[in-house]
Amino acid sequence: MDDSPATAVIFDLDGTLVDSEPHYYEAGRRVLAAHGVTDFGWEEHTRFVGIGTRETMETLRAEHRIAAPVEQLLAEKNRSYLELAGRSTPVFDGMRSLVERLHAAAHPLAVASGSSREAIDAVLAGSGLGALLPVRVSAEEVAHGKPEPDVFLEAARRLGRSPGDCVVVEDAPPGAEAARRAGMRCVAVPYVRGAETDEGFASAGLLFAGGQDEFDAGRAYAWITGAGAS
Missing domain, CATH: 1.10.150 (DNA polymerase; domain 1)
Known part of the structure; x- marks a missing residue:
């Protein structure tokens, strides 16, 4: 495993990083x-x-x-x-800021998505974030998709990290549940209005109930790095 102290962060893609x-x-x-x-x-x-x-x-x-x-x-x-x-696939401004800040601080980063690998690569190539997120896992590459933890566990493996050293950023209840099953902390930013009360988000350590409109990259960064964790 990587001995670097920086927490690894695994991003969902669709609805989390980009409005696809x-x-x-x-x-x-x-x-x-x-x-x-x-x-x-x-x-x-x-x-x-x-x-x-x-x-x-x-x-x-x-x-x-x-x-x-x-x-x-x-x-x-x-x-x-x-x-x-x-x-065109727009990137959420707050998420771009978070990715860039984490990358600058040398946090290992990955994308784990239910999309095809071809779709993941195409979207990231057009987003301007591709170079910052070279580790990518598609549900095509594992046995089970979300809410099973397979994509997140495979991302952790490729990053050389134990699950407990990873934080997931997700927009949907099945993804938050997959993070819980993987033994990873989770930042939840619901994409669908009203989904913030879904039991799938109950285990999220940091929930932005208002979704992307409420998302604060600085607050998320502080929580991920420990300054704001509780």
């Missing part, structure tokens, strides 16, 4: 419409925020009785998402 959920919604809507499901709306999409793309498409395929195999649906959604994300 509208792209995922539109990509999913297009795929479902192509297979005869024309009433998929934003509210239904929010059920899957924080859930891996494969698990999402498996559930939607079963619920809507889509005949096409899940691998085909995943490929179609990934193509559509990459087209949308390639145009």
